[in-house]
């Protein structure tokens with residue numbers, strides 16, 4: 646991928662233009678609002694300067710370099726000209742996206758890949774038929790120059806080669822593309838985040854704790870393990886028999902829906918996690934004690950880094966043990 650067009654220069658668009666520029670691509674950026682397009686330059690420059698200052702981008706990534714790497718264009722035709730990948734990041738309204746796609750159909754190169762950054766919309770019915778073979782969703786998280794996940798959802802008639810090209814391009818930029826097998830609004834991360842949000846809201850309304858206390862539970866309980874284990878590997882360490890029994894015997898609405906089929910099948914097969922050598926993951930390569938030691942080593946490293954950084958929410962621990 647060399648020429649990338651980014652449509653929409655708002656919260657996501659300006660940042661995605663920066664991501665692709667830093668990834669070595671030539672970027673053309675547009676927005677229907679001239680003031681937003683103008684503002685995007687300053688936002689990109691500030692973000693880039695921060696990344697350079699903190700060592701996340703090389704020092705030669707200056708404002709001058711940026712001016713050459715990302716050009717801004719008022720016209721859609723000029724922006725889409727020669728584009729191999731077109732990233733759509735305009736407002737989250739089906740009517741606006743449909744109108745833009747119709748206009749884009751007139752001017753985009755025949756082989757250009759279309760990738761929508763939509764958060765929740767099934768955009769595929771909005772895309773003209775002849776573009777379906779190159780249409781997908783590529784969904785980033787803000788700020789995309791720091792959050793590595795990119796959800797890729799192939800359209801129903803998208804050619805696998807197009808998906809692979811975008812996957813490889815995103816991976817080559819040091820990010821983490823996940824190709825979803827089907828479209829669900831919110832993908833994985835936003836859905837899990839929404840479930841957490843709904844639950845903490847309920848706990849707050851029921852008077853279980855203050856916002857600060859609930860945040861402390863999240864920060865010191867859940868969050869610490871997530872970057873190292875995710876959810877399924879964490880379950881393998883907890884032990885799947887316990888997870889299964891707890892999910893079956895739980896009362897009061899926590900974790901509604903029972904244990905789930907995949908978990909039940911693993912437990913029935915005796916694959917109860919790290920101690921048994923298998924669970925959601927295969928742990929057979931090393932003795933359990935070594936896996937526990939690996940986990941603990943990483944948790945200690947993370948705790949030390951977090952103590953040094955501190956959290957913005959309350960209850961952060963004091964001291965610097967790193």
Ligand SMILES: NC(=O)c1ccc[n+]([C@@H]2O[C@H](COP(=O)([O-])OP(=O)(O)OC[C@H]3O[C@@H](n4cnc5c(N)ncnc54)[C@H](O)[C@@H]3O)[C@@H](O)[C@H]2O)c1
Pocket residue numbers: 652653654655656657658675676677678681733734735736737741745762763764765784785786787
């Ligand atoms: N904000 C986030 O955290 C986030 C994260 C992931 C995905 N998204 C998705 O990214 C997309 C953009 O979201 P955002 O937060 O950047 O919105 P935003 O409102 O900040 O920016 C959208 C921009 O699109 C422009 N626009 C509208 N119609 C246009 C057209 N026809 N041609 C060109 N530009 C047009 C608007 O002027 C605006 O500047 C949405 O689909 C949203 O769901 C947002």
